[in-house]
Amino acid sequence: MSAGGDKILVAQGGGPTAVINQSLVGVALEARRFAQVAHVYGARHGVRGIIDEDFVDLSQETSHNLELVANTPSSALGSTRDKPDVRYCQEIFKVLQAHQIGHFLYIGGNDSSDTVRIVSLEAQKAGYPLRCLHIPKTIDNDLVGNDHTPGFxxxxxxxxxxxxxxxxxxxxxxxxxxxxxxxxxxxxxxxxxxxxxxxxxxxxxxxxxxxxxxxxxxxxxxxxxxxxxxxxxxxxxxxxxxxxxxxxxxxxxxxxxxxxxxxxxxxxxxxxxxxxxxxxxxxxxxxxxxxxxxxxxxxxxxSGCVSDVDQREAREVGEKAVQFALRGAGDGSVAIQRTGAYAVDYALLPLDAVAGKTRVMExxxxxxxxxxxxxxxxxxxxxxxGAGLPDAFRLRHHPVAKLLHPGR
Amino acid sequence: MSAGGDKILVAQGGGPTAVINQSLVGVALEARRFAQVAHVYGARHGVRGIIDEDFVDLSQETSHNLELVANTPSSALGSTRDKPDVRYCQEIFKVLQAHQIGHFLYIGGNDSSDTVRIVSLEAQKAGYPLRCLHIPKTIDNDLVGNDHTPGFxxxxxxxxxxxxxxxxxxxxxxxxxxxxxxxxxxxxxxxxxxxxxxxxxxxxxxxxxxxxxxxxxxxxxxxxxxxxxxxxxxxxxxxxxxxxxxxxxxxxxxxxxxxxxxxxxxxxxxxxxxxxxxxxxxxxxxxxxxxxxxxxxxxxxxSGCVSDVDQREAREVGEKAVQFALRGAGDGSVAIQRTGAYAVDYALLPLDAVAGKTRVMExxxxxxxxxxxxxxxxxxxxxxxGAGLPDAFRLRHHPVAKLLHPGR
The missing domain is CATH 3.40.50.460 (Phosphofructokinase domain)
Structure with missing residues (x-):
């Protein structure tokens, strides 16, 4: 979008998970495949870091270190508990404009998806061409429209x-x-x-x-x-x-x-x-x-208890978000959908189908x-x-006859 | 000792650990190498199971299932918080006599080692040929005379x-x-x-x-x-x-x-x-x-967080207890001693050098x-x-210049 090439901004919100860095690294590495992407910025501590213009340039990371960070639990960029209202989202939008960000990708749960929804509306109102994508994450597994959520x-x-x-x-x-x-x-x-x-x-x-x-x-x-x-x-x-x-x-x-x-x-x-x-x-x-x-x-x-299925899917939702953003699929929330026993595919849901809604157990x-x-x-x-879940074994019962109190 | 061959009784006391079944299985499998051993009995729920004559015959277990039980955390025989006094130990001794037990092996911490000490004294007083061995176990690592204790x-x-x-x-x-x-x-x-x-x-x-x-x-x-x-x-x-x-x-x-x-x-x-x-x-x-x-x-x-070094050593203290018992080393407490960086050997300490004493951090x-x-x-x-401890990696810091508030 900008003369020097597209800029993607990615951030992590809410409670950390064991695999949230897989999604971050999925974004950073997948973006490298697109020639039009000049930079992937990361905001430190979620939306708070956007307001503060506290960005790091993930394009300067080695792919080797990114792979190691992907396997490290908790949010490598830092997170926040800030729940932006419309005014806060307007501030976010101002910063995105100033840095000529063309794609805003936010990894988080319900609150984060609502932030993405409001920022998307602000951009539309301003006629600013911003692609806004929500990448799912929550150990609570309470996002609607998802078979399950990365981290859970x-x-x-x-x-x-x-x-x-x-x-x-x-x-x-x-x-x-x-x-x-x-x-x-x-x-x-x-x-x-x-x-x-x-x-x-x-x-x-x-x-x-x-x-x-x-x-x-x-x-x-x-x-x-x-x-x-x-x-x-x-x-x-x-x-x-x-x-x-x-x-x-x-x-x-x-x-x-x-x-x-x-x-x-x-x-x-x-x-x-x-x-x-x-x-x-x-x-x-x-x-x-x-x-x-x-x-x-x-x-x-x-640190050290993770599902390999979760790792893989958390990586893929990050990759898919970049693909949806750069191939013109529009704004939305990436969702995991089960297609087999066991297989998944990824869909892009409208932001207002996910934002602010809570799924409970069926x-x-x-x-x-x-x-x-x-x-x-x-x-x-x-x-x-995933694989390698510990299994528990018991001694089989071979009782020995009592001698002192046989009747007991 | 008895006409039908030697009988070993093994039990587990105090708080469970991730590797206490390694010691149990070390005893059961090592005993199979000695032709004079007719049976290895296990008492259910520690000394309580001895008083109740609640024994199972570990000689009827398959070695395959024993290996699987060894890798299962917590005490497969069950445990107890009973802290036997002299009278309780006399009851224990009566049951051991009735079943013609020649070797009593108790896996546990401080309290368990004291039980072994008292039972050993009772046997000596009665002139009954009983080998009494304490096998160390405690996550607290507070047994004296040990470099460290299995489970810790x-x-x-x-x-x-x-x-x-x-x-x-x-x-x-x-x-x-x-x-x-x-x-x-x-x-x-x-x-x-x-x-x-x-x-x-x-x-x-x-x-x-x-x-x-x-x-x-x-x-x-x-x-x-x-x-x-x-x-x-x-x-x-x-x-x-x-x-x-x-x-x-x-x-x-x-x-x-x-x-x-x-x-x-x-x-x-x-x-x-x-x-x-x-x-x-x-x-x-x-x-x-x-x-x-x-x-x-x-x-x-x-379930699923264990040190391979701990597994190996917990197995060995069980094996060594059987060797000490059957090769006539006398009564005592098996102790881990560090001989290299990193290597260990096992010693048999006098029971009163370990029983009832508490080690704290040097x-x-x-x-x-x-x-x-x-x-x-x-x-x-x-x-x-042990091996495979998770390692944590960070993004390296590549800050992006602030545009809206460069001075901040």
Missing amino acids: PSAARFVAQAFAGANLDNAALPGVYVGVVMGRHAGFLTAASVLGKKFPDDGPHLVYLPERTFVLAQFLAEVKEVYARFGRCVIAVSEGIHDASGTPIASLLAKNLEHDAHGNVQLSGNGALADLLCEEIKSQLKIKRVRGDTFGYLQRSF DAFITPNGTGVTDAFHAYLRPLL | PSAARFVAQAFAGANLDNAALPGVYVGVVMGRHAGFLTAASVLGKKFPDDGPHLVYLPERTFVLAQFLAEVKEVYARFGRCVIAVSEGIHDASGTPIASLLAKNLEHDAHGNVQLSGNGALADLLCEEIKSQLKIKRVRGDTFGYLQRSF DAFITPNGTGVTDAFHAYLRPLL
Whole structure:
């Protein structure tokens, strides 16, 4: 577009994932194949870096280093939690104009897609020829129009492996184990906890999702039943569980303590929910060994737990974004669509079909009792987790006859 | 010993590790090489299973399945938290006599080694020819006489990878991150957090160990200083941090909230310490983005994060225990001793040299200011973590000139 050749600007927004740099590198390397592209700029810390004109020139990177960065988790350009409104997007647009950017590619979730949508509208209003593309990324898997989103499969793999280990630990030292998983509105990541199950008595035995109303009395009855049956119970809980009115369960339980138990302590993004649920189980069910973990940041940034399928697809959405942008497909959001078992293709969706919308788990993925997932969900998720998932083996049972107390 | 051939009894005690089944399988397979061994029994759930005569016959396992179980984390026989006193050990001894067990091999930490010591004394008193061997295992790395203990390297690898990821996440979305790591008395596992550092500004920037007194005001000053320097701060904290009187910091901070903040909520084995430290940082330093994680059970049972060095050594301590037992080396505790950089050999230590004693981090491993570890610790730990540790790469900095506000 500009006299010196096209300029592409790419940025990363929202929470980091294990594969978000694959998309970044997909953009940077694919752009090198187009003779008309003079520069690929990267904005540091997302839209914040655009406002601040904090750009780096990715065209000066070696392809070798880019490949190594692609395999490094978290956002190499830095990220931001800024959620631009129209005015903020106008500021973005001013900077893009000043630098004669012809293509704006933003890697992110819901909020990022909405930013791309507004910037696209501003450019249209100004009659400025800007191609605006949203590249999907979120461990929550909550973008509509996508079979799944890059970043989710690797986070799901972490959660599955974590619960596979927690289940083995719980079998060795029986008790109740509560693991709290990310996902305020969509339960996909919490549901992934069951993918490491193998034997019929393996946990997690109960799964609580934000798609269903959480009723404490019912929860306690379900834990009691599983504990009576197996002598132990492993539970996966979404951080987003809430009552019928939508009030977070952590707030309700804190009130149950009859004083402002947590004072200034915030009730999300910390260990409160796991601890409060463990207290309820201990005090109401009189079970002694009850332990809770909050997976926190480990599930999205752990270095060394990644799905090869996720890596490949995250790379491809970046590549496809450049192809769509430079071959005149118009503005839009790149989406993953499943075409086989297992194969995918990429589509370009209108920005307003994706922006600001939230996908939650389909009913067909949740068992009727609401505390488990269906075979359809297993079939949906398993291919995404990739190769080399750890497998658990048991000693077979060859009992030895008792000599001192044969009747026991 | 018995007419039908020797009988070995093996059991697993205390917290599971990623490689404790390697030791179990080392015992079971090595015993097959000795013609005089008729049976290898496994007690289910440690000493509890001995009292209950809850034995399985490992001689009926296929070597193929044993190899698969060896690669599965957590205790395949089950474990126990029972800490036997003399009377309990007398009960153990009665069962061993009844089943004509000639060799008792117990895989565990400090408490387990003490059990082996008492059972050994009971057998001597009774004039019963019983070989008693302790096989080391603990993620805390706190057994004296050992260069390190099986299970620690894999847990250390998890902690190093977790902090490597948390550091990248924190660099992308700057703020303060607190990760709380297991280890009540010994800080080895917390110190392992630094092994994923690569660039000079990488976190963890501060490490707080139970070997040093924790002073809140000093902690806050140190966090403030790092935050001012890097615009972010990653902190590794041992769950065992305490004040000069030995009082756990979680208890002190809970009191600071001016009401009995946590009610019945216990202050260890949950997310309280991380949450309370985060509250202090937010309220005292006025830093907005402060996040805490408690690694909890993930660090000892995560399925799919293991050191190959740890696997190999855990297998060998099991094999060596059988060799020591059957070749008449006497009772004792198998210990790992470093003989090269990197190579090890195995010794048999007297039981009372190990039992009931706790090793903590040597002063040479801790920096004089108490908030970091020395090169000597890096050199000590790195070879234990094994092959294929993830490496992190960065974009190199190629800034683009600002056009709208060149002066900024």
